[in-house]
Amino acid sequence: MSFQALALPEPLLRVLTEQGYQSPTPVQLQTIPLILAGKDVLAGAQTGTGKTAAFTLPLLQQLLNAPKVLTAGQVRVLVLTPTRELAQQVHDSVLTYSRYLSIKTAVFYGGVSIRPQYDAAEQGLDILVATPGRLIDHLHQQTVDLSQLEVLVLDEADRMLDMGFVVDIKRIMAKLPAQRQTLLFSATYSKEIKQLADELLNSPIQVEVAIANATADRVSQNVYLVDRHRKRELISHLIGARNWQQVLIFVRTKHGADRLAKQLQKDGLSTAAIHGDKAQGARQRALDDFKQAKVRILVATDIAARGLDISELPYVVNYDLPQVAEDYVHRIGRTGRAGLSGEAVTLVGPEELWALQDIEKLIQQVLPTQIMPGYEHNPHFKAPTEPQAHKPGQRNSGRHDGPAKRQAPGKLKAKLRAKALGKS
Numbered sequence: 001m002s003f004q005a006l007a008l009p010e011p012l013l014r015v016l017t018e019q020g021y022q023s024p025t026p027v028q029l030q031t032i033p034l035i036l037a038g039k040d041v042l043a044g045a046q047t048g049t050g051k052t053a054a055f056t057l058p059l060l061q062q063l064l065n066a067p068k069v070l071t072a073g074q075v076r077v078l079v080l081t082p083t084r085e086l087a088q089q090v091h092d093s094v095l096t097y098s099r100y101l102s103i104k105t106a107v108f109y110g111g112v113s114i115r116p117q118y119d120a121a122e123q124g125l126d127i128l129v130a131t132p133g134r135l136i137d138h139l140h141q142q143t144v145d146l147s148q149l150e151v152l153v154l155d156e157a158d159r160m161l162d163m164g165f166v167v168d169i170k171r172i173m174a175k176l177p178a179q180r181q182t183l184l185f186s187a188t189y190s191k192e193i194k195q196l197a198d199e200l201l202n203s204p205i206q207v208e209v210a211i212a213n214a215t216a217d218r219v220s221q222n223v224y225l226v227d228r229h230r231k232r233e234l235i236s237h238l239i240g241a242r243n244w245q246q247v248l249i250f251v252r253t254k255h256g257a258d259r260l261a262k263q264l265q266k267d268g269l270s271t272a273a274i275h276g277d278k279a280q281g282a283r284q285r286a287l288d289d290f291k292q293a294k295v296r297i298l299v300a301t302d303i304a305a306r307g308l309d310i311s312e313l314p315y316v317v318n319y320d321l322p323q324v325a326e327d328y329v330h331r332i333g334r335t336g337r338a339g340l341s342g343e344a345v346t347l348v349g350p351e352e353l354w355a356l357q358d359i360e361k362l363i364q365q366v367l368p369t370q371i372m373p374g375y376e377h378n379p380h381f382k383a384p385t386e387p388q389a390h391k392p393g394q395r396n397s398g399r400h401d402g403p404a405k406r407q408a409p410g411k412l413k414a415k416l417r418a419k420a421l422g423k424s
Helices: 010-018 026-036 051-065 084-097 115-122 132-141 157-162 166-173 191-200 228-241 254-266 280-291 326-332 350-363 409-420
Strands: 041-044 075-080 105-108 125-130 151-154 181-186 205-208 219-225 247-250 271-274 297-300 315-318 342-348
Touching (some): 010 084, 026 041, 026 051, 026 205, 051 084, 084 280, 105 115, 105 132, 115 125, 115 132, 125 132, 132 166, 151 191, 157 166, 157 181, 157 191, 166 191, 181 191, 228 254, 228 342, 254 271, 254 297
Parallel strands (some): 075 151, 105 125, 151 181, 219 342, 247 297, 247 315, 271 297, 315 342
8 A cells, every 4th residue: 555545645745755655564554544533542563663654644634734823832742752862853753754844843852951942832833742851841931831732642652651751741641631632652562551541542542563572573683691791702702703883782771881882992893872871962973973884883771772763773782681671672673674684682691591581481482592602601700799679570760770680609500501502
């Protein structure tokens, strides 16, 4: 089916043609008619499936069909996203698709001056893309008026919950009119997501274009068992020996991102790091340098990496396993996009085997596991002790990270051997 069959207006079809889009993706095919019909939608779609266009295109058509004179601070469509990067990415898409429309849009997030945002709000906005924290700042200053909002979009709702934004979301909801259209997009489903949908959506139609928590078919997944203190050495070896030229590495903490980036730099590998403590300008420069191949490796925390749109990214590395198993799906979804193949490499220490098992249970597959010769487990090495901050199955806000659960050395050795031999 073509985009013409979805009855999109000529200005939108012209942009889609210019962008080289010939036919809608499954999520677009199912979602666009529902949104145009005014339905509330609960959509499950993984990253890279075209979900931003799935809600942006019909919303632009609705605005085009019913133009209004905006008052100061008025917002007609609000898109909430968990991170600055995703907010900017969504807004860039809005600007692209609305190229031939007279639509007022803006993006609000923290880490930058709020003054230009005041000026944008003063003009009234057809579409506002925002992170929850910065939007609440505007609500406190009464620079934004949501009382006449027509459509609310929660993008990456699962990540917003993981990052502890549920209270902020409910504070924003209190400012919205009861009569509105609400669209909730989530890459994974959980009890919390379904509960949020029950609270916010009115008789929603559920759209699911992929198996919940499934990984992309075009991404090969490989696990290397290696002691924690030798992970940096192993990943440097893999990148150098296999000549990987563009690698996104996920770590658990901000400090860990900076430390690993410095270590890889010393190994002769051009590296940049992004995390929540870095200024938005520094984060954007690091991302731009990575996209333009000025640096070979980008080290990122989960918070900073959600929403990164890097075309043709070939390699993703899980240096630390995620605290929440669902984040594994998000991470490796950065590669293997737009019909291309990718490779996801996961480094697992003995004390992280429980987390690997949680991931395998979630995605319902056993990941191929190997030990690189020369990097075998050393049962006599004693790593520095760390305070325990996380237990298996426990979710947290994602604002900080703790070490994985430790087990008795004997059990670790037995599990490691069994895993290496493919017996677990």
